[in-house]
Amino acid sequence: MQEINKFKVGDIVSLKTHPLFHDFFIKGDGKYTPPILIVKEVHFEDESKTIALDNGYIIAEKIKYICTYFDDNKSEFVDSAIYEMMLESFVNLKIALLRTNSESDNHIDLIEEVNNYPLMPSYEYGKILYFKTKKLEVFKKRTSNKIVLDDKQRTAKLEKKKKIVQYVVNYATPDFVICGFTAENPAKKGKSKKILSANIVKVKWFNPFKQKFSDVYLPMEFFTDINPFPSKPLL
Numbered sequence: 001m002q003e004i005n006k007f008k009v010g011d012i013v014s015l016k017t018h019p020l021f022h023d024f025f026i027k028g029d030g031k032y033t034p035p036i037l038i039v040k041e042v043h044f045e046d047e048s049k050t051i052a053l054d055n056g057y058i059i060a061e062k063i064k065y066i067c068t069y070f071d072d073n074k075s076e077f078v079d080s081a082i083y084e085m086m087l088e089s090f091v092n093l094k095i096a097l098l099r100t101n102s103e104s105d106n107h108i109d110l111i112e113e114v115n116n117y118p119l120m121p122s123y124e125y126g127k128i129l130y131f132k133t134k135k136l137e138v139f140k141k142r143t144s145n146k147i148v149l150d151d152k153q154r155t156a157k158l159e160k161k162k163k164i165v166q167y168v169v170n171y172a173t174p175d176f177v178i179c180g181f182t183a184e185n186p187a188k189k190g191k192s193k194k195i196l197s198a199n200i201v202k203v204k205w206f207n208p209f210k211q212k213f214s215d216v217y218l219p220m221e222f223f224t225d226i227n228p229f230p231s232k233p234l235l
Contacts, residue, residue, distance in 0.1 A: 003062045009197045010221025011039045012090040024094045026142040030168040035069035036133040038222050042195035070173045075207040095136050121225035123181055131173040135228035140168040176203035
């Protein structure tokens, strides 16, 4: 009997270790924060590969996901194979706009906004698309404490801590332009059963590290045509 996959192609997830599953702010070194991922493929593995024969320990799972994120240090997409129990849905992340730098009730939640994106945009050659994780990655926040001393405090050897809030924008994506399309056959093939997207769009963007334009084919479910940062009219 085939296992039922928890996530489907186009679902937004992250590794369970993402600090924003527990708090609105990253504490410590922000570079260890894992990317927010989108499911590209679902693989159903042979049960014999999930148990170690010598000790009976579970070493893998029957359901594995190929997940994609954007490496902004190279301006390219990266695929990673991750098992189901290692992932958690993005709906449990705490990412929000700040009204002030104080308590969580002063936050404007962004998760619902992203969760309401349509499954996929309509195809139109030359249309601008946005990777669905863009707004989430841009609004990640990190806190640290800065020790502030004035002359009087220096004399008295008193310290005052000031909370500093910084945005952590690694894994943020550029905007993309549609430049092609191909329809895939999502039928399962061979012993390794997979669920794939049937709609693959080709997108183009400028790669500043290569100083040229790059393009790639990705599932339409990865994108939205809703601008996450719409321009405000000038008064």
